[in-house]
Amino acid sequence: MKAQTPLEDKNKIKNCGAKTRRGTPCRRAPMRNGRCSNHGGKSLIYIAHPNYKHGRYSKYSGIPQMEKAERYRKRHFEKRMKAFDKAIGQFIQVKGREPTASEWFAIFIKTKV
Ligand SMILES: [Zn+2]
Numbered sequence: 001m002k003a004q005t006p007l008e009d010k011n012k013i014k015n016c017g018a019k020t021r022r023g024t025p026c027r028r029a030p031m032r033n034g035r036c037s038n039h040g041g042k043s044l045i046y047i048a049h050p051n052y053k054h055g056r057y058s059k060y061s062g063i064p065q066m067e068k069a070e071r072y073r074k075r076h077f078e079k080r081m082k083a084f085d086k087a088i089g090q091f092i093q094v095k096g097r098e099p100t101a102s103e104w105f106a107i108f109i110k111t112k113v
Contacts (some may be wrong), residue, residue: 016041084111 016026018039031041046052046060055061057068087107091099099107 080111084108087111 016036028036
């Protein structure tokens with residue numbers, strides 16, 4: 001195996017890569033999180049951050065963002081549809097008929113989860 005010169009070693013190390021004020025990528029050595037000390041390398045993240053509450057919206061929770069969005073949408077959509085169903089049922093009970101299109105819409109707008 002070929003011995004590596006210090007220059008070759010240096011080329012293997014990735015840079016911080018943050019956008020500088022000049023618009024060029026930052027060339028400083030990154031810290032453990034991939035950014036240099038000037039570009040967020042020292043920042044506390046996830047549970048270590050002083051403002052951490054539950055991590056539900058955190059990109060560091062290990063759950064992909066799309067999956068989280070999907071879960072959220074599903075949960076809220078189902079809740080709302082249940083409430084909407086109930087409201088329509090009440091309308092039919094009170095008025096004794098199906099709501100018209102505009103009434104459907106009004107009920108839908110009014111339905112809160
Ligand atoms: Zn940097």
